[in-house]
Each structure stands twice: as structure tokens, then as C-alpha cells.
Amino acid sequence: MHTYAYGFPRLGREREYKKLIEKYWKNEITQEQLEAGIKELEEKRSSTYEKYADKFPTGEMTYYDSMLDTAIMSGMYPHNNLDGYYDLCRGQQALEMRKWFNTNYHYLVPKFTKDFPASNFKLSLDKNKDALKLASDKGIPYFIGPFTFLKLSKGIIKKDFPDYLSSLADVYCEIVKNLGEVHIDEPAFVTDIPKKEVTAIKEAYKKITGANKNIYLVTYYESVNFLKDLYEIPFKAIGLDFVNGSKNLKTIKKFGFPEDKILIAGIVNGRNVWKTDIKKTLKLLKTLSKHAKNIIISNAAPLYHLPVTLQNEKMETELLNKLAFAEERLYELKLIADAYEGNNAEAAEKYNQDAGNFGQVGEVQQRIQSLKEENFVKSVSVSERRHIQQKILNLPLFPTTTIGSFPQTKEIREKRADFRAGRITKEEYVEFIKEKITELVKFQEDIGLDVLVHGEFERTDMVEFFAEKLDGIATTKNGWIISYGTRGYRPPIIFGDISRPEPMTVNEIAFAQTLTQKPVKGMLTGPVTIIAWSFVREDIPTSDVAYQLSLCIQDEIRDYEENGIKLVQIDEPAFRERAPIKKKNWNEYFDWAVKSFNLASRSKPVTQIHTHMCYSAFGEIIDRINLMDFDKITIEASRTKGDIIKSFEKINFQKQIGIGVWDIHSPEIPTVKDMGKIVKRALKVIPKENFWINPDCGLKTRNWEEVTPALKNLIELAKKLRNKYS
Numbered sequence: 088m089h090t091y092a093y094g095f096p097r098l099g100r101e102r103e104y105k106k107l108i109e110k111y112w113k114n115e116i117t118q119e120q121l122e123a124g125i126k127e128l129e130e131k132r133s134s135t136y137e138k139y140a141d142k143f144p145t146g147e148m149t150y151y152d153s154m155l156d157t158a159i160m161s162g163m164y165p166h167n168n169l170d171g172y173y174d175l176c177r178g179q180q181a182l183e184m185r186k187w188f189n190t191n192y193h194y195l196v197p198k199f200t201k202d203f204p205a206s207n208f209k210l211s212l213d214k215n216k217d218a219l220k221l222a223s224d225k226g227i228p229y230f231i232g233p234f235t236f237l238k239l240s241k242g243i244i245k246k247d248f249p250d251y252l253s254s255l256a257d258v259y260c261e262i263v264k265n266l267g268e269v270h271i272d273e274p275a276f277v278t279d280i281p282k283k284e285v286t287a288i289k290e291a292y293k294k295i296t297g298a299n300k301n302i303y304l305v306t307y308y309e310s311v312n313f314l315k316d317l318y319e320i321p322f323k324a325i326g327l328d329f330v331n332g333s334k335n336l337k338t339i340k341k342f343g344f345p346e347d348k349i350l351i352a353g354i355v356n357g358r359n360v361w362k363t364d365i366k367k368t369l370k371l372l373k374t375l376s377k378h379a380k381n382i383i384i385s386n387a388a389p390l391y392h393l394p395v396t397l398q399n400e401k402m403e404t405e406l407l408n409k410l411a412f413a414e415e416r417l418y419e420l421k422l423i424a425d426a427y428e429g430n431n432a433e434a435a436e437k438y439n440q441d442a443g444n445f446g447q448v449g450e451v452q453q454r455i456q457s458l459k460e461e462n463f464v465k466s467v468s469v470s471e472r473r474h475i476q477q478k479i480l481n482l483p484l485f486p487t488t489t490i491g492s493f494p495q496t497k498e499i500r501e502k503r504a505d506f507r508a509g510r511i512t513k514e515e516y517v518e519f520i521k522e523k524i525t526e527l528v529k530f531q532e533d534i535g536l537d538v539l540v541h542g543e544f545e546r547t548d549m550v551e552f553f554a555e556k557l558d559g560i561a562t563t564k565n566g567w568i569i570s571y572g573t574r575g576y577r578p579p580i581i582f583g584d585i586s587r588p589e590p591m592t593v594n595e596i597a598f599a600q601t602l603t604q605k606p607v608k609g610m611l612t613g614p615v616t617i618i619a620w621s622f623v624r625e626d627i628p629t630s631d632v633a634y635q636l637s638l639c640i641q642d643e644i645r646d647y648e649e650n651g652i653k654l655v656q657i658d659e660p661a662f663r664e665r666a667p668i669k670k671k672n673w674n675e676y677f678d679w680a681v682k683s684f685n686l687a688s689r690s691k692p693v694t695q696i697h698t699h700m701c702y703s704a705f706g707e708i709i710d711r712i713n714l715m716d717f718d719k720i721t722i723e724a725s726r727t728k729g730d731i732i733k734s735f736e737k738i739n740f741q742k743q744i745g746i747g748v749w750d751i752h753s754p755e756i757p758t759v760k761d762m763g764k765i766v767k768r769a770l771k772v773i774p775k776e777n778f779w780i781n782p783d784c785g786l787k788t789r790n791w792e793e794v795t796p797a798l799k800n801l802i803e804l805a806k807k808l809r810n811k812y813s
Contacts, residue, residue, distance in 0.1 A: 327351070465689060655697065
């Protein structure tokens, strides 16, 4: 039994990837030093692979985004130099970002225009040479597949899709013809694909396999609906996900698996951290072996969704014994392969024995079991609430606000580190945070914002911060994974029933409100987003986990109300992201996702509930968003130049909305004119009385030198709009 592994985290044990690239952006290292550092990091990844796996991909490393690399490789964008590359990532020409399938990894979205017909594809960047540089006896050059690339891009008219796929397949033929074995990722094969596109896929891959029959075609995240059609294509191997795609097993049981192909069986979870059940997995392998002659075992989904390793993590031993990160998944593959062959039986037998059990909390379970339908519905309609709230808030036309966070400066990070290390007392740290809040409230009043925030200076991350305050959730010391580009976060681990032992954010918000007559928003992260950006327990339904979180948030809002807070923002940027890939499973998911938000936001009519969403394809779920009982939504629109507003044309949207007019993921400072273009488009659909002016996301990652002029321009825009429309 051989092993194959892919998608190992590029971040590095000490986040070397992030540090290297950001040093280059700051002109602290040269391009040559950056290239050398990236090469060294790739070599470290390869040595980790070699320790456990019989084969693995090479060339997975990117300088920012693999979708952009593929676009450049196929001639979509010029590739003159590295600075030009980063301009497409984070500069004036920055591409739109979206979530990669139903994960929290963001990718850059290539956009096709009329100036780029299908015939324009050409091999522009010799990526195969880069892949071969680091190839070893075990290494296989890696590429994102042409179907996935096109399916996740924008601007292709449906009827033209087969032509684009056929033309791009010619480029891939040129790429693979001089290579040996090649790894091609096609996760989009697990989406709902119409018959016409299945036909186009078969024609495209018959071309590609005609140029090279040693293709390892790898799918993941779900099952493939047209697996039997793939049997007709002369791939050397087909990779299938048997953790998240149960239908794959049913299909193989029904139709078998071709004897002339290798089945790459994804059997260890690449998306969650709970140890693999070795005995159960060995039974699965025995079942598969009855239907497939040639099997290689692998991870199910790329390992970059997991932190690098458990080494040096400090948690309760019971919990540690239940977990496996990326490197531990590689160990599991080797252990399973050995056990299947009858070797290392003792280690396989003991592997799951030391894992601790975490019982349910009676009080939490009782609250969940006692929920009734009326607990998910507010007694006062959104239009009635609007009238009540406006009398209290008295906001002007086109009110201005921000999303919540302000720059986390070096001084703030150092103070937090000092507090955690015990170098300063809790009292000293709290006083420092109060000083920063005081400065920020004055800054916001001076520049003229209408609804203020406290800045979130005490928060490390919008999910991790709350995880540290709640029982039933653990956090890690070094469990970083990449969200986009070089940006990382540490997903918490939800291991038990969740409860709120005490208020989590009230002190800071209430203090900020004492400093001003203007309203200050309370800032909370929603239940769906906490689940989506955490590793979630699997022993109870996810909906129950969501309701547990919702009740904690509801309790926090009640404490806000007792302290005079009139606006509360519940962030749900992962609302679309967490939706199942197969649309047939949407109703079940959105039922509990909507209900969990409505349960969390069940508040007094005087309390105005905001929510925030970003970087997802919202058009197809706009009717579900409309079922969420908020008073105002803030939504990303800057990179799409307001195109998201098309979605709101399809529904009777009565609530307030803030279209993000400033792309905070770019260091570029937007002008009043730039932001005005987005507003002009949106006002064709949204009544001016319902329209807010704000950035598209939090300002945590920006510098004050960017924030101050950008916010001044944003407020200037609001003033011009008031003069025009009053």
C-alpha cells in the first residue's frame, strides 16, 4: 500500500512564508533573497513529504495565489516583474477575492473581458520548468486544472464555456507533453455540473491525456456526480474524497473502478483536526479493495486547511490526544499503509486509545432542547423597528461608519505580548486599551464619523478572541493557517458544549460609549462564522453547536442593552462560505444558519442590529440573506465596483445597507471620485434613505497613514451626497 500526499501548508512552522514576502513588500529584502527564501521553504516542505509519503506534488508553492499563477501561465495577464504580479494581488489593479469553494481560503478571481476571446490562450509562463527544478524521484509537477480555473473565473458567457475550455486544454497539452507524471487539481469536478460541461470536460481531457497519459487527476471536498464518465478518459490515476464525499463510495460499489487506473483514496481528513479512526479507515480500505485493483491512500482535501504540526502546542493532554494537524496526517497515512500490510500493528491498535472524552454540559443541553420556533422570531417587524430606532439615533442621510477594527500597530501587539508573557499586569494592560479607545473615539469624532466603534484593540482575531472567552473551545499557540496571500489566522477548536461564563466585550464597548454622545456599535462575531473559522466537534449536529453559540451572543447583547448600547454588529462573513457545495444540501444548511443568526440577534426593538459579509458570491443566496432578521447589512463591493448590487435588484430588500466603497485589502487610498462611482451604481437600486457609507471590511491590517486620508475621503463623499440628495 503506497501513500500520496498533497497541499501541505506553505506557511512554514514559523510563518516564514509570510515574513519573507512582507519583508519584500517593505523593501527590506531583494527579489533574489525572496526567491531564495521561497525555494528553501519549498525544499523543507519536500523533505517533510519525503519522510512519510511515497509520492507528492512539487511546484505547489506560489508567491501569493495559485489561481493568479494559472492566469499568467495561460496568457491572461502580462508577467513583466514581481512588482507587477503583486499589483494584481494588492495594488491598483488588484483582482476581486472570493472564498475557495466552501472554505475560508480566499483566491484571486481572474476576469475575462471581450478583449480576451478563447483563442487568446497561450503558454506565457514556463511554469513546468519551475516545477521541475524541485522535482525529485517522488515529486510530481502540480497544476490547477483548466476546468476549475475557468469555473472559478468571471466573465465567460455560458455558451462560450466549451470553447474556452477546449482552447485552454491546448495550453495544458503544451505544458504536460514533456513531463512525466503530472498532478492536476480539479476540485470543481465535485460541483453541480450540467451535461454540456461534462461533455466539454471529456473532450478537453482526451486532448490533455493524448499529450501525456501519466495524469494524476485529483478531486476533493465532495463526491463527483459524473465519475463513470471520468472512467472513459485515460488518466493514470483519479483522486477521490472518501471523507467528505460519501457518494464516491456508493458509485464505486455500484460500477466498480477501472483496472487500468490507480484510485487515489482520500481517507484522512484535510479539513478537520480530529484523529483518524484507524480501525474504521482500515475497514473502508478493505471495502474499496473489493472494487478497485490499484489503490494509493491519500489525504481527503489539501492539507493547507490545517496548521503545520501539533509539536510545541500546549493544551490539555486529553485534547491533544484527540488531534492531528498536517504533519500528523502524513504520519497517519504511513501508519494506515503499514497496518494494511500487516506491519506496525501495535501502534495502529493504540493510536486512538489515549484520546479523551468530553461530556456534555447539562445546562447548555437544556437550553438547546427547550428552544421553540418563537425563539427564532422577533416580535416587531423591521419597518417598525426602523421608525423606533431612527427616533433614538437621529442619524443623517448617508450615515458613515466603519466595520469595527482599526490598525493593530506594533505598539499594540507588543503590549498584548507583554501582558500574555506576564511582563505587565492586567490592570496596566486594561488601562493601555482604554487609552487607545479614548484616542480613537476622539479621532472618529474629529473627522466626523456618525456611528463610532471602539477599535477592537484588545482583540487578536475576530474568532479567536471569542474562543478565548467561551467554555468548550480551545485555542492554539502556533496553529496558523493561511486565509489569503500572506494573511494567516489560528482557528480555535470546538471540542465541547459552549457557554459564556461572563460578559466578553461589554467593558470596552460601554467605556467607549461613555466618551461620546454619538452611538458606539457593539461588535460580535456570528455563530456561523465562528463555526466556519474553527475546527468543529463532530459528535453532535453542527446546528446544535450554532445554537449554543447563538445563545452566548444573545446573552452578550442583553448585557449591551443594560449598558445603553443601541447598535450591535454581528459579523457573518462566512455565511455563504459554509454552504454545502452540492445545492441539494442547501435547504438543510440555510435553515439552521438563518435560524442561528435570528436566535443570536433576538433583541429589543430599540437595538439596531447590523451584520457584515464579504468576499463571497452572494447573488445565488440573496433570498436566504433576506431571511436574516437584521436592520442593516454591510457588504463588500469595492473590487467588483458595485456589481454585487445586481443581486439586490432581484428581491424586495427593505432593510438598510452599507456598500463597501473602500477596498481595505489594498494599500491604495481611494479617492472621493472612485468611491462615488460605486455609490452611483448602488443608488439605482437602493433608496437613499437606506444607504450607509463605509469601508468593505475592518481596518486592522492597514496603517494609519492609509486609514486617515481614506476615511476623510469617505466622509467627504457622504457630505457631497447629502448636499445632492437632501
